[in-house]
Amino acid sequence: MQEVLLLKCGELVLKGLNRSRFESRLLHIVRARLQPLGQYKVSISQSTVYVQPCDGAPVDEALAVCMRVFGIVSVCRAAVCPKNMDDICRTACEYLAQELHDVRTFKVEARRADKRFPLTSPQIGAEVGASLLSRYPHLRAKMEGADRVVKVEIREEHAYISGRRMAGAGGMPTGTNGRAMLLLSGGIDSPVAGHMMARRGLELGAVHFFSYPYTSEEARDKVLELARILSGYAGKITVSVVPFTHIQQEIRDKCDEDYFTLIMRRFMMRLAERVAVHQGCSALITGESLGQVASQTIESLNATGSVCTLPVFRPLIGMDKEEIVVRARQIGTFETSILPYEDCCTVFTPRHPQTKPKLENVQAQESALDVDALVEEAFAGVERVTLG
Numbered sequence: 001m002q003e004v005l006l007l008k009c010g011e012l013v014l015k016g017l018n019r020s021r022f023e024s025r026l027l028h029i030v031r032a033r034l035q036p037l038g039q040y041k042v043s044i045s046q047s048t049v050y051v052q053p054c055d056g057a058p059v060d061e062a063l064a065v066c067m068r069v070f071g072i073v074s075v076c077r078a079a080v081c082p083k084n085m086d087d088i089c090r091t092a093c094e095y096l097a098q099e100l101h102d103v104r105t106f107k108v109e110a111r112r113a114d115k116r117f118p119l120t121s122p123q124i125g126a127e128v129g130a131s132l133l134s135r136y137p138h139l140r141a142k143m144e145g146a147d148r149v150v151k152v153e154i155r156e157e158h159a160y161i162s163g164r165r166m167a168g169a170g171g172m173p174t175g176t177n178g179r180a181m182l183l184l185s186g187g188i189d190s191p192v193a194g195h196m197m198a199r200r201g202l203e204l205g206a207v208h209f210f211s212y213p214y215t216s217e218e219a220r221d222k223v224l225e226l227a228r229i230l231s232g233y234a235g236k237i238t239v240s241v242v243p244f245t246h247i248q249q250e251i252r253d254k255c256d257e258d259y260f261t262l263i264m265r266r267f268m269m270r271l272a273e274r275v276a277v278h279q280g281c282s283a284l285i286t287g288e289s290l291g292q293v294a295s296q297t298i299e300s301l302n303a304t305g306s307v308c309t310l311p312v313f314r315p316l317i318g319m320d321k322e323e324i325v326v327r328a329r330q331i332g333t334f335e336t337s338i339l340p341y342e343d344c345c346t347v348f349t350p351r352h353p354q355t356k357p358k359l360e361n362v363q364a365q366e367s368a369l370d371v372d373a374l375v376e377e378a379f380a381g382v383e384r385v386t387l388g
């Protein structure tokens with residue numbers, strides 16, 4: 001029995017004239033992600049992407065890959081069969097045997113995209129329902145709240161029969177809304193922030209500030225691993241690793257301790273913008289959440305955000321830590337994020353960080369440093385690693 005994957009597209013159906021651009025981007029992404037697994041025929045029709053494995057290419061792995069493609073709201077496996085009621089009923093009984101064994105109630109939803117097919121959708125549904133009932137007497141038909149919805153779709157060339165649907169990644173296809181630079185630490189928050197914005201159709205670059213020897217090689221590898229996990233959703237990600245030690249030492253030596261974190265974060269934003277512009281990104285993304293730490297009060301966010309001109313997206317700004325953790329678990333970054341390696345933010349942390357900094361005081365503190373030269377030096381030392 002031939003099996004395919006049916007991927008339902010989400011918001012792109014709403015996109016009017018842009019629709020074909022969205023669809024071709026989505027097809028391109030699905031093809032590229034499946035390519036390492038084997039040969040698949042991928043096509044789109046009426047807001048459904050069809051993925052047909054060829055030459056024994058695996059179905060389960062392809063399903064797992066497709067569930068992480070943004071722009072797809074649901075995913076299911078389906079049996080392909082000839083367009084006549086005998087074959088359709090027989091295939092439904094055989095193909096769904098295991099799934100129906102495990103449930104008590106079901107409903108058949110039929111759709112006839114090919115209007116030349118002799119039966120109407122309700123007639124198709126009734127016939128398939130009757131044959132499932134006679135084959136599986138433990139079942140009961142139930143129109144509202146059935147345990148399992150069986151779908152029969154009559155398309156141009158074939159009929160498709162499917163059962164259980166799984167949620168897709170949702171959102172919009174990667175790259176349809178441009179490119180942005182994620183400030184990626186090894187923590188819980190920033191990978192979630194990157195995932196949320198990539199889900200809105202952004203292609204991601206990432207920048208990581210690295211303070212060797214205060215932070216270890218393991219800390220750097222952990223960040224690369226987080227980027228690799230994100231690339232399973234967002235496609236290729238180039239991580240720019242920025243040497244940050246000299247900047248941190250200069251701040252420690254020349255500025256008041258209370259301002260250390262704020263000034264450090266201003267350097268991060270300047271350098272992130274520099275890397276972003278260099279790589280064609282038009283926004284920055286951080287994992288900041290209002291009030292979570294001293295550097296995330298309104299005044300602190302203002303002091304750090306004011307050094308850059310690109311828009312700064314902070315998708316977690318209104319989320320509680322518990323909500324962020326739930327998402328980190330869902331997307332599979334949590335276990336890596338909690339590995340106990342130091343981030344450069346935890347090096348030289350002040351005992352009494354400023355929580356309501358005045359911009360002019362921050363600027364006065366910063367005037368002890370040669371900001372431009374330090375930014376140039378760090379930028380010149382950037383190392384790039386591409387994942388995905």
Ligand code: ATP
Nearest residue numbers: 183184185187188189190207208209286287288345
């Ligand atoms: P996270 O869990 O993402 O590390 P956090 O709650 O620890 O966030 P901060 O350490 O104040 O918060 O960092 C706020 C944001 O600044 C992070 O979400 C991230 O976007 C960015 N950031 C912090 N440290 C780094 C770093 N070493 N490299 C790149 N970006 C960083």
Ligand code: MG
Nearest residue numbers: 185187343345
């Ligand atoms: Mg952090």
